[in-house]
Amino acid sequence: MKKALLLLAATWGFAALAPAAHADPVVLSLVHAATTSHPAHLAALQFAKRVEERTHGQVRTEIFPASQLGSENELLQKVRLGAVDMDVTSMNYLIKYEKAFSVVVMPYLFDSYAHAHRVLDGPAMKWLAPLAEKQGFVILSNWEWGFRNITNNKRPINVPEDVRGLRVRVPPVAELEATMQALGAQVSKVGFKELPQALSQGLVDGQENPLNVIYYNKLYEVQKHLALTRHVYYNTLHLMSTRTWAKLTPAEQAIVREESKAAGDGMRRKIIAEEEELIAKMVAAGVKVTRPDAAPFRAATQGAREKIRRFAGDENVRTFLKMVDAERRQ
Template sequence: MKKSLLMLVAMWSFAAHAEPVVLSLVHAATITHPAHLAALQFAERVEKRTHGEVRTEIFPAAQLGSENELLQKVRLGAVDMDVTSMNYLIKYEKTFSVVVMPYLFDSYAHAHRVLDGPAMNWLAPLAEKQGFIILSNWEWGFRNLTNNKRPINVPSDVRGLRVRVPPVAELEITMEALGAQVSKVGFKELHQALSQGLVDGQENPLNVIYYNKLYEVQKHLSLTRHVYYNTLHLMSAKSWAKLTPAEQIIVREESKAAGDGMRRRIIAEEEELIVKMVAAGVKVTRPDLGPFRAATQSAREEIGHFAGEDNVRAFLKMVDAERKQ
């Protein structure tokens, strides 16, 4: 009797809509990137588990606008979901800037323990106040530096290089602390700008460098791992409210499953991507990160002033606590 009642409740939960809910999901990655594969997995499993009551249409490669434009559309409910880097939330809530301070995390596992645990409990309510539901953490990776001028082995090798960074003040500050001249070329124009020598280099996770073929127009790759970039699977609070409680549970569960798969793929393939880029002629250096960490201390301090000293202390306490695990 109890089992039958539960089945009836479940069936009612998925029959609560006059017609299926169709959700839009946007992201900026190419269709070969692990982010798109994760999005496909999410869409397929949610539709299956909700018996077709919740479907997802995916728009990859920033088809519907820039990262900032897409996030605003999600906030307004014009787009339902976005897979975007955490830094884009900074314009809505400055506390998020603590996550992109340079040289915070010792490893992927360390970053995941912090961001899936205490940081999520702290930051998710702040995002919700701004109209965003954080479904789960996905992946982007540690950022590394490429250029066409010289190998990077010590911080002084960065000095004077014209380096393209995204329109993110925290990344600009980090590169400037290393002595780079920051350029704000748009990402869609970056490949051409590198090939024409309009900029000397750029910084991105290995998966971005490879899947967007930036390595084809760069001679040197340095594994500086200067900032860990977290990616969030976000949903508009307005869209979230359209789902039944049972559907919300499924969406969260499948978001996490897709994000976990993306993490595994990105981390597992990093050395393979390096080998492929070396085979294409890229010269790779693996510098001692200690001097780079010291050279970017001023960047951490400047970001901290913006984020708020209390916020920095709270976050660093989380980082240190999870380092001891």
């Protein structure tokens, strides 16, 4: 009798920890802009697999890579409205909803990946996540994108003056435009899908992106020079619509958060570990690589930081820079 009672208690305990079953499985849509060979897509696959396993099939995920369902701005709005459930998107796209996010895109903020991760996973997440939730987004975890670098077909870049006059494509992000303009570039807003052709035809001289974007989208095939300027650290966020979040049980929410972080951590490790390998592959393909000293570039982009300060507001900038400086001392 005692054994039966213990077994029953154990069963009840397990049931309390397991997700409550839905009448029908919940099928979530997850969108992202990366190619299917990119670490972001591999992370999305891992997330989907583990969530389905841990919820015993009650929460499933359909993945739509390579911006299949629209541009990043369009997709984020769909997530906000609940028409799409999840998005893996660059933090900068939240700027249109909450200007505090613009401070993260300031040039030359972080000393290293570890420094950026300490800030964004720690105090910045506690500050920014509630602001995002007010706009309809639950930040599940930080994923990776990387430090941005400049490629071009005109000349090697070793000092800020080498950027002057280059026609450089940037995403439709005012903070990145300000950074390139501070270096003297002529900013172009060619769409990303049109970028390879624009580069090959000479409509623009160059572009700036993290190494993984340059490699996996084969931009290096139409560029002669790569400068490892590392001028802005770019974070990606795994977001869920607050409307979708409310449909999940507390146990399912916990699983989704845990597996989002696990997938994001794996993506981080892969992107960081493979950077030198990707550089070597691009060199083997004929790309000339330079590694400029960051100090003169940091000095040259002070004007961009001031523009961002005016947009974001002094209080937001002070709040974030305090976090950056505190974590730098760790």
